Amino acid sequence: MKQKITIEPVTRVEGHGKVTIHIDEDGNISQSRLHIVEFRGFERFVQGRPYWEAPVLVQRLCGICPVSHHLAAAKALDVIVGAGTGDGLTPTGEKMRRLMHYGQMFQSHALHFFHLVSPDLLFGVDGDPAIRNIIGVAKKYPDLAVQGVMMRKYGQEIIKATAGKKIHGTGAIPGGINKHLTQEEKDSFINGADPLNIEKMISWAQDSVNFLKDYHSKNKDFIDNFATFPSNHLSLVRKDGALDLYHGVLRAVDSEGNKILHDVDYQDYLNYINEEVRDWSYMKFPFLTEYGKKEGWYRVGPLARLNTCDFIPTPLAQKEFEEYKAYTNGKPNNMSMHMHWARLIELLHSAEMIKELLNDPDLMQGELVTKGEKQKEGVGLIEAPRGTLFHHYRINEHDQIEMANLIVSTTNNNQPMNMAVNHVAKDVMTGQSKITEGMMNAVEVAIRAYDPCLSCATHALGQMPLELILVDKDNNIIDRKRK
């Protein structure tokens, strides 16, 4: 008998989505899809607003990683106010923004690992759903839960000190930043009462990496084979190839590590990246234009970043990076569940970067803003926790935004997430006579690895596609209208 399984809502991800899995008469998976059922529309309603409003307005896309949108928009506007394409800010402007961003990476990665993912690892993918959640973790592993909460708090306090608020701040303005770090703030981050100080955060981040490695050593089959498939990988890298989450050039590699996008200036992203619309999801499907829809899709996020970069410019994270790379003999890592390993190495890197920045005197003195000759158009890219985030704005002669294009990290991971869903559905459900909750959660685990933020990722230009179907009492369709 044909069967259609719907998992709705997908839980422990940011935003709302649903999954449909179609099973044919022989028990084989004929089709599985991740549908994004939310609708936003920011690209449309920022039109006509003054350009300097964008970093504050557009970040309202999301309450999870507003900092990423805030900074990507500000970077695009740096270009518009003539402050250069990412490296033209004053030292204070750039470093304060970096501190804000690494605070955001730190808190977001901690949130994802401890709150959203650890229940699957600690209780098992098919564990009792009544305890397979953060409350269950808090009861059985209270130290770990507290660690997650405090790491997130530390990152949020960094955001507050740089952006003005923990959520939806106003710190980054076109051409720079609107405040310095105070001595009091600096002291509290460096020497704060235990555990809220940077040394403890680095130590806990290192512990998290060790925890994951230990789990991996005991669950190799699951971590290495679950939702594993080859793909291209894309991210920003520093000009010298280092991991840089705030700024760089755009690089992509294929599943074997060959460069297929050669460190290009992201101002020209439209020459390299295109988006496909499919009628069953509000989320678009980006791909590298040169390689087409079928071969050009790619992954973004921690896994992709550690596949594209050559090294990590902080010592502890670099040491972990070397071990991580050695596991795949230096080749790109295509194992979805290794996303967690990569994410925790980035967590450690973010903590080290925060320490380095906190000791930089430029944060507390120096010019905040710089401007030059005004431009009509600007693109800002940043490596958000979930991957590469694109903001693109064009303004008119009256300083109003007339065009905005956003390609959100999760959108970049749309095809990979669908691939992961398909792989897992085939692996765990094919030929099964009964579909269990554990099997359904396995599909969610695959999606969760990408830490998708579904609320950010949906936006539409023009009309929202809607279908209205009129049926009679015998379920015959008598009329169908689309708009």
Added chain:
Amino acid sequence: MSEQIKFTIDGKACTTEKGTNLVKAAKENGVYIPILCHLEGIKPAGSCRICNVKINGRFMTACTTDVADGMVIENITPEIQELRKIIVETLFVSGNHFCPACEKSGNCELQALGYRYQMMVPRFPYEFEEKEVDANSNKFYIDRNRCVLCKRCVRSVKSKDGRSIFAVKGRGHKAIINIDHELANQLSDEEAMEVMNTCPVGSILKKERGYVDPIGRRKYDTQPIGSEIETINV
């Protein structure tokens, strides 16, 4: 020496010079009477009604009233506070005020009054009226979605030869504030900044300045509106 007169506000004995405007006289005596359309130094209009008080038992607008000897004024009573809250709510529902992304947030008098009168959700339905913005001036971005038609700009902003830069166009609920772009473009940056500060809400924005005041250092971040007057020891 000018003549001193005596009056009371909510039972508090006050003194001022004869002929002093009530809002100003209250301020001298450490009493805050809220204002929105009024601005010290310009002719009062009494249009927003937020400064309503009871004088000798009758409602009157404080900004249009000079204090007389022996006046008995009620300022903070449940009835008057509720009336003021209603006025704030009507202003919110008749415009399109999105405080979260507004660059005047934290410096906005209407928002500050909303907090002072503990407005949670307006009791009236939102009108969501479509309002046009005017970005054609070199100096200002005029967002009529946020305009409360207080006319402070109309009354106070003049060119060097005394001509009005802002004016009201239309009548009744169709009234909007218009700007003379040519005259506005002649203002210096400092003068343009003064104009922005004259506007009690985020309707007149000086271009390319947004969000330079960090959160925590904006006017009403650390103290509620009126508290600077109420904390004066008289």
